[in-house]
């Protein structure tokens with residue numbers, strides 16, 4: 638189902654990392670938008686399909 642099996646891992650997949658909605662706990666698999674906020678961080682903007690609440694997550698960029 639999910640391309641990224643990140644939830645149990647510490648490493649994050651910056652372009653497709655699923656996140657849980659902080660409002661209802663549902664999985665959000667596709668960010669509305671992503672932006673660089675620092676040299677090695679990406680901020681994802683989410684809109685939950687279940688409860689329609691917006692949220693953001695900031696994660697470190699994977700460096701090879």
Ligand SMILES: [Zn+2]
Nearest residue numbers: 658661685688
């Ligand atoms: Zn939600």
